[in-house]
Amino acid sequence: MITVNPLEVDGMMFTAIQVELPKTNLIMITNETGYIMCAALDVDVLNEKLAHRKVVAGRAVGVRSIDDLLNAPLEKITDASRTYGWEVGMTGKEALLKIA
Template structure:
């Protein structure tokens, strides 16, 4: 099942997406600038692949989260190089990162 809902974070609206997969969930929160996600996807590919790096994808990932609420409050384990222009860094919470792109 795929669930897509609006999510309000300190007065700013984002889109929360949950994809139920076998034995795990894919979780994402996004707006038109960037997104955070769980570790079910790979951030490194956007930093390591030259073609993808040119896209300047703003993304970060958290590990060990099971809900959208946990994703908001978990520290980001990795962020793309392009996200650093918005002040993103590993260790900041998903909420902090999202507010930097709102």
């Protein structure tokens, strides 16, 4: 099942997407600037092979819900996300508010 819902974070609107897969879930929160996602995101590919696209993205590990993703520290971020003030270790919520 695929679930897509609007998500308000401190008054700013995002889109929460959850894809239920066998034995795991794909979870992400996005807006028109960038996104955060569960560990299914391959940040290295975005930085090394797709750097010219300047994708703003971050990955959190061990999350099982949208709330987990908002509160988990980002374990890895793209180089392009640094231009928005993102840092490894900041929470998903903190990162999202920087691109709101």
